[in-house]
Amino acid sequence: MLEKKKRRAIIVIVEFNKDKIQLGEVKQELISLATTAGVEVVGELYQKRESPDSKFFIGQGKIEELKKLAEENNADLVIFENELLGSKISNISNYLEVNVIDRSMLILDIFAGRAKSNEGKLQVQLAQLKYSLPRLRALSENNNKYGAGVGMRGPGETKLETNKRIIEKEIQNKTVELKKLVSHRNTNRQQRMGGSKNIVAIVGYTNSGKSSLLNLLSKEEIYVKDELFATLETTTRKTWLGDGKEILLIDTVGFINNLPHEFIEAFGSTLEECVYANLLLHVVDFSHPNYKNQMKTTLNLLKKLGATAPIITVYNKIDKFKTGFVLEDSDKDSIYISVIKQTNIENLKSLIKSKLN
Numbered sequence: 139m140l141e142k143k144k145r146r147a148i149i150v151i152v153e154f155n156k157d158k159i160q161l162g163e164v165k166q167e168l169i170s171l172a173t174t175a176g177v178e179v180v181g182e183l184y185q186k187r188e189s190p191d192s193k194f195f196i197g198q199g200k201i202e203e204l205k206k207l208a209e210e211n212n213a214d215l216v217i218f219e220n221e222l223l224g225s226k227i228s229n230i231s232n233y234l235e236v237n238v239i240d241r242s243m244l245i246l247d248i249f250a251g252r253a254k255s256n257e258g259k260l261q262v263q264l265a266q267l268k269y270s271l272p273r274l275r276a277l278s279e280n281n282n283k284y285g286a287g288v289g290m291r292g293p294g295e296t297k298l299e300t301n302k303r304i305i306e307k308e309i310q311n312k313t314v315e316l317k318k319l320v321s322h323r324n325t326n327r328q329q330r331m332g333g334s335k336n337i338v339a340i341v342g343y344t345n346s347g348k349s350s351l352l353n354l355l356s357k358e359e360i361y362v363k364d365e366l367f368a369t370l371e372t373t374t375r376k377t378w379l380g381d382g383k384e385i386l387l388i389d390t391v392g393f394i395n396n397l398p399h400e401f402i403e404a405f406g407s408t409l410e411e412c413v414y415a416n417l418l419l420h421v422v423d424f425s426h427p428n429y430k431n432q433m434k435t436t437l438n439l440l441k442k443l444g445a446t447a448p449i450i451t452v453y454n455k456i457d458k459f460k461t462g463f464v465l466e467d468s469d470k471d472s473i474y475i476s477v478i479k480q481t482n483i484e485n486l487k488s489l490i491k492s493k494l495n
C-alpha cells in the first residue's frame with residue numbers, strides 16, 4: 139500500500155520471563171500489521187529473556203542469528219514487536235545494516251497512510267512527532283542510510299522532520315491547531331446530534347466488523363476490509379431501527395493491544411466520540427482465538443477514556459463456526475450475530491431499542 143517496492147521484513151519478538159505472551163497470536167497480529175502496511179514478512183525470530191540486552195535488546199548470539207536471517211532472506215527491514223528506544227534502534231540497525239522499526243512505528247505508518255481529514259492527519263502527525271522525539275538520532279540515521287522507509291512517513295507521503303527544535307515547535311503548534319479543530323467539532327457535535335439521546339457508538343478491537351455492522355444497520359457503504367485499522371476516522375449515520383425509532387450510529391477507530399500512550403493522547407479527540415454516546419455496541423470477533431484478550435483491551439481503553447455508557451456486547455462472525463453455531467441464551471447485555479449472514483440482526487435492533495428507552 140505505502141511502498142512502491144514491497145519491503146521484505148524479518149519480525150522479532152522478545153518475551154520477558156515476567157510476561158506471559160500468547161506467542162502465536164502476537165505473531166499473527168504483527169504479521170497482519172506488516173501486511174496491512176504493505177510489507178512482506180520473510181522471516182521471524184523469537185527470544186525469551188530475563189531482561190533486554192543493554193546494547194542490542196536481544197542477546198549477542200541472537201543478533202548474529204538475526205543478521206544471517208536477514209541476509210539469507212534478502213530482508214531490508216526488521217520489525218520488533220517490542221518498543222525500542224533510540225540507542226537500541228541505532229545499535230541494531232548499524233549492526234544489521236538494514237532499517238529497524240518497532241510495532242508502534244509500524245502502526246503509525248498505517249495510520250499515516252489512512253488519515254484523510256485534517257483532524258486525522260494532525261493526530262497522526264502529533265503521535266509521530268511525540269514518538270520520534272526520544273528516537274531522533276536513530277531515525278534520522280536510518281532515514282539517511284536506508285531511505286524514508288516504513289515507520290518514517292508522515293501523512294500525505296511527506297518526509298518526517300528530524301530536527302529536535304523544529305519538532306518541539308511543531309508539537310506545540312499542532313497541539314494548538316488540533317485543540318481548535320476539536321473545539322469546533324464539539325460545537326458541531328452538539329448541532330449534529332441535535333440533543334439526541336439515541337447516540338450509539340460502535341467500538342471494538344480492530345477488524346472485528348464494526349464498519350460492516352454500521353453498513354448493515356444504516357445501509358451505507360463505509361470502507362470495509364480484512365486489514366487492521368481500515369477505519370481511522372469516525373463516521374456518524376442516522377439509522378432507523380423500525381417503529382420509527384431513529385438513532386445516530388457512530389463508527390470508530392479500532393482498538394489494539396499495547397498502544398503507546400502517545401497514540402492514545404493523540405487520538406483522544408476521535409475516541410472521545412464514545413464518551414458522548416448513550417449506548418456502546420462492543421463488537422467482538424467471536425471467531426478469533428484471542429477474542430477474550432481483545433475484549434479486555436477494548437474494555438480497558440474505554441475505561442481509560444472515561445466512557446461510562448451501558449454496553450451491549452455483540453459477538454460477531456458466528457457464521458465462521460462450521461458445525462452450525464448453537465445460539466446460547468443471550469443475556470440482556472449480549473448477543474451473537476453474523477453481519478455477513480445477517481443472523482440475529484432483528485434481535486440486535488430490538489435489544490438496542492430496549493436499552494435506549
Ligand SMILES: Nc1nc2c(ncn2[C@@H]2O[C@H](COP(=O)(O)OP(=O)(O)OP(=O)(O)O)[C@@H](O)[C@H]2O)c(=O)[nH]1
Nearest residue numbers: 344345346347348349350363367368369392477478
Ligand atoms: N465471516 C465474517 N466476516 C465478517 C463479519 N463481519 C465482518 N466481517 C469481515 O471482517 C473484516 C473486517 O471488517 P470491518 O467491518 O472492516 O471491521 P472493523 O471493525 O471496522 O475494522 P477496523 O476499521 O479495521 O477497525 C472484513 O473482511 C469483513 O468482511 C461476519 O459476520 N462474518
Ligand SMILES: [Mg+2]
Nearest residue numbers: 348349368369
Ligand atoms: Mg472499520
